[in-house]
Amino acid sequence: MQLNLSTDIALRTLIYLGQKGSPATIAQVSEAFDISKTHLMKVVMTLVAANLLISERGRNGGIRLARDARDIPIGEVVRQMENNLALVACMKEQVADDICPLMPACHLRGVLFKAQQAFLTTLDESSLADILATQTK
């Protein structure tokens, strides 16, 4: 049970910017976490498209949080970054009936969906600001 590396990078980039309190360059973030600029750029593009980051050009440019840290729920970051929320093969959006001989007399998908919702809902209870807090909530 693991999150994608891209999700990990996204969360750490947001936390880094939140801790820094000012814009940072791609080079600064990639050096801080020892990750490739190419991978980081892809993650940043997804975060910009999701209105979680703003990317500005120019001498004082860089990337910065698009919203106050209190308005960035962790569940939203994970949903945006995990392009595949299928915990097992039969949870994929388009599943052929013959993917598994257990179907349709099997309620595994429903049970896993419910647990995943509990996971994401719990993440939504915490914002980026909670993660940055110097004292545990």
Add this chain to the structure above:
Amino acid sequence: MQLNLSTDIALRTLIYLGQKGSPATIAQVSEAFDISKTHLMKVVMTLVAANLLISERGRNGGIRLARDARDIPIGEVVRQMENNLALVACMKEQVADDICPLMPACHLRGVLFKAQQAFLTTLDESSLADILATQTK
């Protein structure tokens, strides 16, 4: 966000045996799901060690559920099979302080642990019997 293939195989093996209602051979299960006998054997050994399956030798041997399906919580199966519950690198049991420059001023681990507990607790609310039920609970 995905479960290991071994967890997927474990869940499907238990559901298969529950639906069948009688012992099955490794060959029968591996054919049903088109998975390798070697991988299946490893999964079965873990399930036997976890007191979820019983493996019997002999002419009428095979594998069968070790308990009534109502006494097999899905959360227990997932915990037994997922040998790495670390959603991100810093959640691993032994983490060097220098794994991430954000530590220790970062509460991400705590937030992810809490969400993972919600995931597993929700899975514990369903048993193998619920997954086998012909009507949705």
